[in-house]
Amino acid sequence: MPTVGGRNPVMSDVAKVAGVSHQTVSRVVNGHPNVREETVARVRRAISELGYHPNSTARALVTRRTNVLGALAVDTTLFGPSQTLAGIERAAREAGYFLSIVSADDPSPHGVAEAMNHLVQQSVEGCVAIAPQRELVHALAALPGPRPLVAVEGGEGAGFPVAGVDQEQGAREAVRHLLDLGHRTVHHISGRSDWLEAEARVHGWREELRAAGRTVTEALPGDWSPRSGHELGRRLVELRDEGEEITAVFVANDQMAVGVLKALHDAGLSVPGDVSVVGFDDIPEAAYLTPGLTTVAQDFTRVGTAALELLLGALDAPSTDAPADRTVPAALRVRGSSAPPPA
Amino acid sequence: MPTVGGRNPVMSDVAKVAGVSHQTVSRVVNGHPNVREETVARVRRAISELGYHPNSTARALVTRRTNVLGALAVDTTLFGPSQTLAGIERAAREAGYFLSIVSADDPSPHGVAEAMNHLVQQSVEGCVAIAPQRELVHALAALPGPRPLVAVEGGEGAGFPVAGVDQEQGAREAVRHLLDLGHRTVHHISGRSDWLEAEARVHGWREELRAAGRTVTEALPGDWSPRSGHELGRRLVELRDEGEEITAVFVANDQMAVGVLKALHDAGLSVPGDVSVVGFDDIPEAAYLTPGLTTVAQDFTRVGTAALELLLGALDAPSTDAPADRTVPAALRVRGSSAPPPA
DNA sequence: GGGGTCGATGTGAACGTTAACACTGTTGCT
DNA sequence: AGCAACAGTGTTAACGTTCACATCGACCCC
Incomplete structure (x- = not known):
């Protein structure tokens, strides 16, 4: 960790080194147009010289966007949920979001409430819940948790979009x-x-x-x-x-x-x-x-991806009330354990 | 989401309703002593009336503590890593931290760098890396990623503490x-x-x-x-x-x-x-x-827990350079597939 | 009864970023 | 020539907290 006077470098440190204002540094960092090419280069140099990287917290405070999505996971000893989670994670990262996970050990309203509260505290912008249990879905629907919310394998008609396998x-x-x-x-x-x-x-x-x-x-x-x-x-x-x-x-x-x-x-x-x-x-x-x-x-990975697409859609158009679901087909794989019945 | 004038309620909204200063609200929220009991009650009432919850971003900005830990996960199709991750998550939540995960699809320096960069951008306070591969450990050691860093199954002598099974x-x-x-x-x-x-x-x-x-x-x-x-x-x-x-x-x-x-x-x-x-x-x-x-x-869960304990220890005493490792014993389970050799 | 301590509260200034606006100088058009 | 548009940059004010300090009583003890 490079430092300036014992602390992490901030935008104005970069500005000083580059001989510009902190706002110009901001513009360079965020790729705004209307910055002279030579200035961009100078700022870039100062940034790497100081090892500066933007403080996501300060940015989040002013933009009101945390860039964090939440994921509610259940029992990850099971193959499906852990695979789905991996799919969600990848899709989230590709979309430029961070993913914060919380596992609900029990699907009771209390357990779910606690888990969801954890995500709310974090100001997530949206949430994917792996909700394979009826009770969990109901708890989720009743709760004032993070919104928008997308459920995976959560059945339909719960009031939020659902992605799952058919x-x-x-x-x-x-x-x-x-x-x-x-x-x-x-x-x-x-x-x-x-x-x-x-x-x-x-x-x-x-x-x-x-x-x-x-x-x-x-x-x-x-x-x-x-x-x-x-x-x-x-x-x-x-x-x-x-x-x-x-x-x-x-x-x-x-x-x-x-x-x-x-x-x-x-x-x-x-x-x-x-x-x-x-x-x-x-x-x-x-x-x-x-x-x-x-x-x-x-195809759990695809389910995870589909869930995240639904969530991103809901983030873009928060007005659309009708929850559009996404269903991924299942595929039979024939192997040796099935054959005609004994004669 | 309850609102005040179309936006989320903030501390001063609560203060106004409760008839106190925003600082008193802060004290109540953080459980400071030296607040009159009746004042606490009034503030509490105002909080639940408005549906207020503290903005973690603003808090993080001023305290310089994000309360977020990072976890680098590898291939979660494997039983061990996904179990370990679950253990880490639980332990993190119990310790009051949020957990942000990122998966490294490939263990090459480039892939690891990208994943770690994602965590750095998020200003995680520390990181647990599930690092079962030699290459990944080396990449990790060479990288200016988040610190403190604890590795799971990462072998010894890499410069950071390691938790793992014997x-x-x-x-x-x-x-x-x-x-x-x-x-x-x-x-x-x-x-x-x-x-x-x-x-x-x-x-x-x-x-x-x-x-x-x-x-x-x-x-x-x-x-x-x-x-x-x-x-x-x-x-x-x-x-x-x-x-x-x-x-x-x-x-x-x-x-x-x-x-x-x-x-x-x-x-x-x-x-x-x-x-x-x-x-x-x-x-x-x-x-x-x-x-x-x-x-x-x-006992993967225990490994996850141990890793998080190491991380918390490193957060408490950042000076201790000597990485103390944690090794969890493995246990033989004898079943039907082993017997004396044929005579 | 006066100085000191302590409890309960308020005031102002950070934290590091982006948004809004203001300010230059150059260009282009009439 | 004059004026608008625009590129390029700087200045200031938010965002919502916590921290440091100030204030104001009440209480205590010699």
Whole structure:
């Protein structure tokens, strides 16, 4: 850190060295026209000589623009949220914004309020909330938090724009794929019931079966974790032993699918020989599980980018009340874990 | 957003309503003593009536404290970095700081410089850099970036404090475990060679074998991805077919271990019957792979917390030049993928 | 009862930047 | 020649806080 008299150099220090006024320095820094080329050069030289860089705080005070966006993150142990966050970060930086993150450990109104308050204190200009849980979305809508606000995976009609993957379409494609292979119906292990994504996938699964006129069994509710996948996988084996025909399972995320694969394997069942399994997310491990997991890929980075685009749009035109949503398609990836049912 | 005459309320608005000077409002807001209780109450009332909240920018300008810390993140698709980041965020918030993140897509001096510049522009008070790559650490050390700076997993002797997991100890425990089971030696699939963690694990593996007087084979270099684990797993199978005795493999991370398990399985080899496999990281899926993966757990959250403690320490006592490091122990988790060698 | 301390409050000046306006000198047009 | 327009620059006043200091009672102790 170069200093002038023991402190960071400021605009007027540069001005003195360059022999101009501080305002001219400001003009050079901000790339204003109407500064003589030679003056620009002199100021530039002084800037690098002193190692000056503008004080963003002072600038923010007078312009009333902090250039900071906030991001509310949830449980980053999960693949999706952490990926989305990365996408948001990149897009924010490209747009010239700083990104301040805060994680909401619990989705209760209190927890959300505290997290949002943290962002408000920081005078963020806008905020992206990764809001996969119903409760969180409601808390968000009720709160006097930072605005504009864009939600990721937050369902619709909450009063703010939403960016997300088309969960229902993804689920339908997974089911369609299994039906096309010849399965009579498809069982479902669902995600946490308080998550909107879980609900959308359940809905897509059910509707696709209904449309095809197939039996709709009851979904087995999990919590996204490999552990719960394993437990419910065992439950599936039990049901099968009791005589229920189970040849295909659509699992609401890949982590649970890992547990399901283990449960089936431990029970001596072959995947896809006896049972086909399809997951959701396409985590990096998916292709290298045994067998390779057929799954539905979500482009999280693109979701993050889309969310930030919505936010930037809202910042540009704050008047537009109608929240325009952005939906990113999901893509089926067929691998070894799905095959025709046993003959 | 409540307003006074169309703009956000400021301190003097509150002062006017409460019938005091702006300075008294400031005192109340900052919890100074020496304000009459009744005055405090009146000011508080005025604050909530107007929906006032202090302008952090103005405060930062005069106090010269932004209350913002920076975090340099790398590839957040990886389990470790994203977990660590979460730990850092929580600790920062608890300490009353905001956290601004920036991700360095590439670890080259240029990429790092750009990322760091972004943080400098923001006047962060300090920075935690997740710096697992040698090149990144060097770039960081050479750069006039934000100070104080704390590195996570950054190796030692770079000139700034480092927090990290004791990689070498973890690797040694993994190897020790396999030797104790009766294996004559242990093969190793290593991580990206430009990563310090990869190097530390190689070193721990090699030293533990040497100390036990065992043959040290050449490590097979991977890149952390399940794909590379799969490829090198196949290579291992080839070597075994050529007559090399391979009964135990220490894989530098769990994601690669997933690929190795698949390769072994596809070659008709049993884990742990024919070959034992031990990973590193303890990702949530590890226990539910087939078989459950023996691995070395890293407490990433604790690393994040430790890093932030180092940073806060450096902020309190900026004079202390000697960087005190913080090392978090790794813990072996024995599961089904490791067993005695075939007889 | 007078000087000193302390509690409770107000006043004015920073902090470092940008916005608004004023001021020069040159150019171009009539 | 005169006047407007404009490029190039400087001057001053914000922005909303906190800090340093001043003020004014009340209280205490010898």
